[in-house]
Amino acid sequence: MKLITAVVKPHKLDDVRAALETFGVTGMTVTEASGYGRQKGHTEVYRGAEYEVDLVPKVRLEVVVEDGDSADVVDVIVKAAQTGKIGDGKVWVTPVDTIVRVRTGELDGDAL
Amino acid sequence: MEGMTLMEINAGDTAWVLASAALVMLMTPGLAFFYGGMVRMKSVLNMMMMSFITIAVVTVMWVLVGYSLTFAGDTGHVIGDFSEVGLKGLMATDSVSGSTPTLAFVAFQLMFAIITPALISGAIADRAKFRGWIAFVVGWTLLVYFPVAHSVWFLQDGNGGWIGDKLKAVDFAGGTAVHLNAGAAALALAIVLGKRVGWKKDPMRPHSLPLVLLGAGLLWFGWFGFNAGSALSAGTTAAVTFVNTQAATATAVIGWLIVERIVHGKATTLGLASGAVAGLVAITPSCGAVSPIGALILGLAAGAICCFAVSLKYKLGFDDSLDVVGVHFVGGLFGSLAIGLLGTAAAPSAVNGLFYGGGFTQLGKQALANLVVGLYSFTVAFILGKVIDKTIGFRVTEDDEVTGVDQVEHAETAYDFLGASGLRGALSARPAPAETENGTTTEPAEKEGVKA
Numbered sequence: 224m225k226l227i228t229a230v231v232k233p234h235k236l237d238d239v240r241a242a243l244e245t246f247g248v249t250g251m252t253v254t255e256a257s258g259y260g261r262q263k264g265h266t267e268v269y270r271g272a273e274y275e276v277d278l279v280p281k282v283r284l285e286v287v288v289e290d291g292d293s294a295d296v297v298d299v300i301v302k303a304a305q306t307g308k309i310g311d312g313k314v315w316v317t318p319v320d321t322i323v324r325v326r327t328g329e330l331d332g333d334a335l
Numbered sequence: 336m337e338g339m340t341l342m343e344i345n346a347g348d349t350a351w352v353l354a355s356a357a358l359v360m361l362m363t364p365g366l367a368f369f370y371g372g373m374v375r376m377k378s379v380l381n382m383m384m385m386s387f388i389t390i391a392v393v394t395v396m397w398v399l400v401g402y403s404l405t406f407a408g409d410t411g412h413v414i415g416d417f418s419e420v421g422l423k424g425l426m427a428t429d430s431v432s433g434s435t436p437t438l439a440f441v442a443f444q445l446m447f448a449i450i451t452p453a454l455i456s457g458a459i460a461d462r463a464k465f466r467g468w469i470a471f472v473v474g475w476t477l478l479v480y481f482p483v484a485h486s487v488w489f490l491q492d493g494n495g496g497w498i499g500d501k502l503k504a505v506d507f508a509g510g511t512a513v514h515l516n517a518g519a520a521a522l523a524l525a526i527v528l529g530k531r532v533g534w535k536k537d538p539m540r541p542h543s544l545p546l547v548l549l550g551a552g553l554l555w556f557g558w559f560g561f562n563a564g565s566a567l568s569a570g571t572t573a574a575v576t577f578v579n580t581q582a583a584t585a586t587a588v589i590g591w592l593i594v595e596r597i598v599h600g601k602a603t604t605l606g607l608a609s610g611a612v613a614g615l616v617a618i619t620p621s622c623g624a625v626s627p628i629g630a631l632i633l634g635l636a637a638g639a640i641c642c643f644a645v646s647l648k649y650k651l652g653f654d655d656s657l658d659v660v661g662v663h664f665v666g667g668l669f670g671s672l673a674i675g676l677l678g679t680a681a682a683p684s685a686v687n688g689l690f691y692g693g694g695f696t697q698l699g700k701q702a703l704a705n706l707v708v709g710l711y712s713f714t715v716a717f718i719l720g721k722v723i724d725k726t727i728g729f730r731v732t733e734d735d736e737v738t739g740v741d742q743v744e745h746a747e748t749a750y751d752f753l754g755a756s757g758l759r760g761a762l763s764a765r766p767a768p769a770e771t772e773n774g775t776t777t778e779p780a781e782k783e784g785v786k787a
Contacts, residue, residue, distance in 0.1 A: 267540065268599045270609060270658060271646040274538045 224319040224331065225293040229284045230256060231304040231312040236282050242303035248286055248296060249335075256283040262310030281312060287319055287335060345434035347569040352439045355564025359446035362557035363390055363453050369550025369608070370457050372543040373657050377739025378461040379542060379749045385456035385468050392472050393449045398422055401448055402441050404481040406489055412497040414482045415489065433567050443564060448484065451513045452476050455716075457657030458521035459528050461539075462736050465744045467729035474719045475520060479712050480512075487512040487704075504704035505684045505697070507576065508565040510620025510671040511708050518664025519709040520716035521655060527720035528730050530654035532737055539656075544604050551608035555584060558615045562622045572683040576622040580615065583622075583634030587614020590638025598642075606642065613641035613662050617670030621677070624684035629677040633670065641666050668705055675701045 231239060236253065243251065257278040264277040288296050297314050305311055324334035367386035371379045393401070400420050407419035424430060425437045432440035452472045459468075486496040487506045498504050498511070506512055531539070541547060562580045566572035591610025592602040617637030618630060625633060645661035648654065655661070675698025678688035687693030723729045730736075735743040742748060 268595075268601060268603060269540060269605050270661075271595075271599060271642075272539075272649070273599070274540060276538075 224287055224322060224335070225290060226317045226319045227286045227288060227293065227296055227300070227314065228317070229286075229300045229304065229312065229314040230258065230281050231284065231300070232306065232310065233280055233282050235304045235306070235311075236284070239284060239300055239303040242299050243286065243296070246296065246299045248288065250286075252285045254283045254285075256281045260310070260313065279310065287322060289332065289335065342431060342434045344431055344436060345568070348433070348567070349435040349439050351569035351573060352435045352443050352564060352567055355560035356439070356443040356446055358557045358560025359443065359450065359564065360390075360557075362446070362554050362561065363387070363450045365550045365553025365557055366450060366453055367550070368546050369554060369612070370460070370657055372546030372548075372550060373457075373541040373605075374460045375539060375739075376542040376749060378741055379546075380747055381463070381465065381740040381744055382456070382460055384465065384745065385463070386453040388465075388469060389453040389456075389472050390449050392469060393452065393476055394445060396473065396476060397441075397445045397448055401476070401481055402444070404477075405448075405485045406440075406444065409485075409489060409491055409495055412486065412495065412501060414485050435567065440567065443567075444484070444488075447509060447513060447561075448476060448480055451480050451509075451517050452520075454514070454517035454659060454663055455521045455524060457659040458525040458655045460656035461531050461740060462528060462730050463740070464728050464731055466727055467723050470723050470727060471524070471716075471719060471729070474723075475716055478719070479516065479520065479715050483516050483708055483712070484512050486708075498704045498708070502700050502704060504671075504700040505624050505674045505678070505686055506620045506671065506704070507623035507684060508562045508619045510616070510667040511705050514616045514619060514663040514667025515671065515705050516667075516708055516712045518660050518662075518667060519712040521659035522653065522664065523713045523716035524720050525648075525653045525655040525660070527717060527724060530652075531656065532733055534654045535649065541605060544608075547608050548604060551611050555611055555615060558584075558619075562619060566623075566683070572623060575683055578627050579622040579625060579630035580618050582627050582630040583618035583637065584611050584614035586631045586634035587611060587617065587638030587641075590614075590635040591642045592638075594639045594642040609645070609658070609662060610638040610642065613637050613666045616663055616666035617641075617673065620667065620671040621674045624674045624678040624682050624686060624688075626679055626682060629679065629682075633673050633677055636673070637666055637669055640669055664709075668709075671701050671705050672698060675699070 229239070240251070257280050259277055259279050262279060264275060264279055267274045267276055286296060293316055297316060300314050322331050322334040363386050367383040370386065371383040374382045398421065402422060403417055403419040404415045406415055408416040410416050419425060422441060425441065430437040452475055456468065486498040488499055489496040490500045493500055499506065558580060559577055563573040563577040566576060588607055588610040591606050591613060595606040596602045614634040614637055617633060621633060641662050644665040645658040647661060674686065674688060676688045676690050678684065678686045678693065678697055679691045680687045686697050688697055689695060720729060731740060731743060
């Protein structure tokens with residue numbers, strides 16, 4: 224199994240979620256995040272005092288899938304989240320050892 | 336002869352003065368929101384507390400000795416006397432001030448005595464000990480506000496307070512007595528307490544601009560009581576000062592935003608709120624002295640000047656956190672001097688400024704009054720601040736400041752965001768364990784929100 228983590232623009236979350244649902248992904252975890260990559264922050268001015276706001280708001284979306292689906296799911300996310308402008312985010316994949324469904328104790332594939 | 340100089344009580348005047356007192360009262364909570372929104376999340380409660388506690392402390396002082404020291408009799412043209420301590424004798428039906436019961440005037444003037452020290456608190460955001468602030472309010476109000484207000488507003492046929500009655504500098508509603516006075520003290524306290532940890536390095540963005548705008552709106556509303564109420568009657572003077580107040584505030588907003596747009600690239604909400612307050616400050620001394628067109632000009636200039644003035648602290652290196660100097664000192668001084676320029680004898684205060692053929696006479700009087708009050712307020716505030724700092728302490732420790740004055744000084748937090756996400760109890764706050772007699776603690780029988 225793979226853990227797919229995507230950091231995307233907040234306003235693309237709905238598109239990504241819809242695309243994943245259509246693909247057949249049944250659940251995900253979403254958290255508000257902030258950070259920066261090539262897209263730097265912005266400047267704010269308060270009574271003439273300028274502040275560099277380095278961290279840009281993003282959402283972080285996590286999905287665990289079977290090994291075989293991993294490449295397709297990454298593809299779905301990238302397509303849905305892409306605007307072509309700087310700051311679209313990143314997607315990365317990490318291996319997962321074990322998954323347990325808390326309610327039933329089911330393991331791994333059954334727990335997805 | 337008794338009753339010879341007394342006027343009849345006028346119901347309309349009394350109603351307006353009492354309503355104005357309530358309007359001015361609302362300005363101090365408004366100030367609490369205005370200031371509270373501008374500080375960081377960890378010190379909003381302390382910021383608002385500094386305004387609210389001033390209402391309580393100064394009210395007690397005013398009833399006991401403040402009114403008497405400010406408006407009962409005259410001692411050396413700088414202060415009153417003790418003849419009306421405890422508001423003695425003022426309940427009598429023949430106790431009249433102008434055309435209102437004396438107690439209506441007492442209530443109205445009390446609200447000025449409250450907001451003036453409260454204004455100073457903006458200079459020492461994020462870092463003041465609560466008890467240090469209370470000590471300062473008591474000392475400064477007694478040593479500075481009462482004598483200055485007496486000097487400006489106690490009139491007795493040319494033999495009252497030296498500024499208003501002898502020098503005849505004009506200060507209709509408190510540009511000198513309130514705003515420049517508070518601004519000078521604010522500069523002193525910013526220097527005594529020193530810069531906040533991380534000043535100019537860490538971001539100190541306002542935590543809630545909607546609160547700032549709410550506060551600015553309440554101040555603007557209450558200010559009609561402050562200025563038009565200072566007519567102390569419900570007639571032409573009140574109407575003129577009402578319109579002038581609105582006119583100057585409108586152009587001050589525009590003036591601030593224009594400068595901001597040119598210098599910094601964007602018109603901001605904080606700029607709008609600040610411009611409004613700068614305009615209100617500047618028209619305070621002058622609302623009875625200028626024409627409505629004069630008020631438009633005065634406001635525009637005040638907004639622009641104060642917008643430049645708030646950047647001075649970075650060049651001069653003092654951490655006047657919420658720009659009490661840039662807005663109240665500079666705005667009050669400018670509004671007061673502007674009487675010497677834009678004053679017209681056709682207005683209620685009846686003085687001609689430079690642009691109306693009055694020469695430099697009035698300008699000189701305005702300058703002298705502000706110079707003396709500014710120096711006096713700064714000096715006393717500086718010494719008083721130092722004394723408080725060396726005795727009971729005025730500034731929290733660096734650790735406490737970094738943690739936040741709300742937690743350290745008041746054992747509270749303004750916002751419970753974890754509670755909003757359903758994590759209350761688990762991550763946010765639990766009931767503190769009750770202490771038992773032998774000093775050990777026991778867990779409370781029930782956790783908050785959990786029924787046994």
